[in-house]
Amino acid sequence: MMRWILLATMALVLGWPGDASADKVYKLRVDGLACPFCAYGVEKNLSKYEGVKDVEISVNEGVSRVTTEDDANFTEEVARKLIEDAGFTLRGFEILEAPK
Amino acid sequence: MAVVTAPAAAHGPLFSPAPETIWKGGTEITGGYHIERATGAGKEQQEHEPFLEFEYGLTADFQIDAEISYPFKEEDDASADGIGDVFLGAKYQFWKRDLPGAQYKAAGFLKVKFPTGDDDSEPRVGSGSTDVIGGLATGYEGRRWYWFASGVYRANTEGGGGLEKGDRQFLNVVGGVRPLLTEYGEPDTVLMLELNWEQADRDRLNGAELAGSGGWELFLSPVLWWTYRQVAIRAGVQIPIAHNLQGSQPVSDYRGLIEFVYHF
Numbered sequence: 001m002m003r004w005i006l007l008a009t010m011a012l013v014l015g016w017p018g019d020a021s022a023d024k025v026y027k028l029r030v031d032g033l034a035c036p037f038c039a040y041g042v043e044k045n046l047s048k049y050e051g052v053k054d055v056e057i058s059v060n061e062g063v064s065r066v067t068t069e070d071d072a073n074f075t076e077e078v079a080r081k082l083i084e085d086a087g088f089t090l091r092g093f094e095i096l097e098a099p100k
Numbered sequence: 101m102a103v104v105t106a107p108a109a110a111h112g113p114l115f116s117p118a119p120e121t122i123w124k125g126g127t128e129i130t131g132g133y134h135i136e137r138a139t140g141a142g143k144e145q146q147e148h149e150p151f152l153e154f155e156y157g158l159t160a161d162f163q164i165d166a167e168i169s170y171p172f173k174e175e176d177d178a179s180a181d182g183i184g185d186v187f188l189g190a191k192y193q194f195w196k197r198d199l200p201g202a203q204y205k206a207a208g209f210l211k212v213k214f215p216t217g218d219d220d221s222e223p224r225v226g227s228g229s230t231d232v233i234g235g236l237a238t239g240y241e242g243r244r245w246y247w248f249a250s251g252v253y254r255a256n257t258e259g260g261g262g263l264e265k266g267d268r269q270f271l272n273v274v275g276g277v278r279p280l281l282t283e284y285g286e287p288d289t290v291l292m293l294e295l296n297w298e299q300a301d302r303d304r305l306n307g308a309e310l311a312g313s314g315g316w317e318l319f320l321s322p323v324l325w326w327t328y329r330q331v332a333i334r335a336g337v338q339i340p341i342a343h344n345l346q347g348s349q350p351v352s353d354y355r356g357l358i359e360f361v362y363h364f
Contacts, residue, residue: 032198034241035111036284037327040363041123043284057284059243062200085124087160089198 023053024072028064028079029092035059041086049074049082065096111290114323114336114357116272117237117250119207121193122157122363129154132359134169136338138350141312145223145350148172149184161193161207173223180221186214189233206238219260228260235270246276246292258304266301266314276323287328294321296338302346315345317352332361 033039039057042064046055051072056065068074076093083090112118122128130153138145151169158164169184189211197204211233217226235252252270259265276292295318302314323336338355345351 029200031200032196032203034202034243035278035290035327036282036286036288037111037330037332038120038241039284040330041126044126044364045123059201059284060281085160087121087123087196088203091200 022070024068024070024074025096026066026068026074026079027092027094027096028066028083028090029094030062030064030083030088031091032088033057033059033062038087042083042088045082045086046079049078111241111246111276111292111325111327112239113248113250113272113274113292113294114334114359115294115296115319115321115338115355116248116270116274117207117209117235117252118248119193119205119237119239120241121161121163121191121207122155124157124160126157126363127155128361128363130359130361132357134355134357136355137353139353140350141348143350144174144176146174151184161196163191165189165191165211171217171225173225175223178222180218180223180225182218182221182225184217185226186216187211187233188214195238202240202242204238204240206236208234208236210234215259224260226259227256227265229257229264231256239274243281244278246274246278246290248272248274248276262306264304266303268301269299271297285329287326290325290327292323292325292336294323294336294338295319296321310347312347312349314347315343315349317343317345319352319355330363332359334359334361 036059039059043055043057046052046066051069052066054067079093080090112120132151134149136147149169149171151167153167155163155165167187171184172181191207191209193205193207195206213231215226215228215230219226219228233254235250237250239248250272254268256265256267272294274292274294276290278290282288297318299316300314302309318341319338320341321336321338325334335358340352343351
C-alpha cells in the first residue's frame with residue numbers, strides 16, 4: 001500500500017509520462033532572412049499549420065523557433081515546404097524540447 | 101505609375117522594379133500618392149495621382165498584380181481628372197540564392213496597360229492606348245546592404261486621336277543601407293539611393309514623328325523605408341540631374357512618391 005502511495009505521489013510531482021498537454025519546440029535555421037518586414041511571411045505560413053501554437057523569429061540569428069502541440073505532425077519536410085512557400089530556404093531543423 | 105513602382109513584399113527600390121515576389125497565398129495592398137511637375141518650352145505640366153495596387157502570390161516565385169489610379173492633371177490653364185488607366189501584371193522570380201541573412205534574386209515581369217482612362221479630356225487622363233511593359237530586375241538584399249539593377253521596355257501603341265507615344269526604355273541601379281540592425285517585431289528603417297535613366301522614342305501623330313518629343317532624362321532618387329511587422333511606409337523624390345530632350349518640350353522639375361503598404 002505504501003508503495004502505491006509513494007508511486008502516486010511521485011507521479012503527481014513529476015507529471016504523468018504521457019502528459020498530452022506538453023509542447024514541442026523546434027529551431028529552424030532559415031536562409032535568406034534579411035529584413036523584419038519580409039520575415040512576416042514566415043510567421044504567417046508557420047502559424048497557420050495545424051498544431052503550431054507559437055512562432056518566434058530572429059532575423060539577426062536567421063532562426064525561427066516554433067512551438068507545437070505534442071501531437072502535431074510538424075516534420076522537417078513540413079517545415080521545409082512552409083519555409084519555401086514563404087520565399088526562403090530551410091537550412092537546419094532541430095528539436096529543442098520534447099515532452100518528458 | 102506601374103511602370104516604375106515595385107512591390108514591397110521585401111525591401112526594394114521605389115522608382116524602379118525589384119526582383120521580390122510575395123509569398124505563396126500572400127496579399128499586399130498599397131495605397132500611394134504620386135506627384136510630378138515639368139516646365140519649359142512655355143508649358144507647365146503638373147500631375148497628382150493617388151493610386152491603389154494589389155498583389156497576390158500564386159506561388160512563392162510567381163505573383164499577379166493590378167493597379168488603378170485617379171490622376172489629377174494640369175497643363176497650363178487646363179485641368180482634368182478621372183479614373184486612370186488600369187494595369188494588370190505578373191512577375192516570375194526565376195532565380196534565387198539564399199544565404200544566412202541574405203538573398204540574391206532575379207525576376208522578369210510583364211504588365212499590360214488598358215485604356216480605361218479618358219483620352220478625350222484636355223489634358224488627357226488616359227492615353228487611349230493598350231501598352232505592354234516588360235522588364236528584368238536583379239538584386240541583393242542583406243541585413244546591412246542592398247543593391248538592385250533593372251531594365252524595362254515599354255511598348256506603346258496608338259491611342260485616341262491618332263497619337264502614339266514613343267516607346268520608352270528604363271535603366272536603374274540602386275544601393276541601400278540599414279543603419280540599425282533591428283530585430284523582427286521592431287521598427288526598421290532602410291535608406292536607398294536610386295539612379296534612374298529614362299529614354300523615350302519620338303511620339304507619332306497619325307504616323308508622323310513629332311519634333312518636340314523623345315530624349316532622355318536622368319534622376320537621382322533618395323528613398324526612405326520604414327517598416328513595422330507587416331506595415332511599411334516608403335517615400336522618395338526623383339531629382340533630375342541631366343537630360344537631353346529633343347526639340348522644345350518641358351523638362352522634369354521633380355517627382356515625388358509616398359506609399360503605405362500592408363501585407364497579410
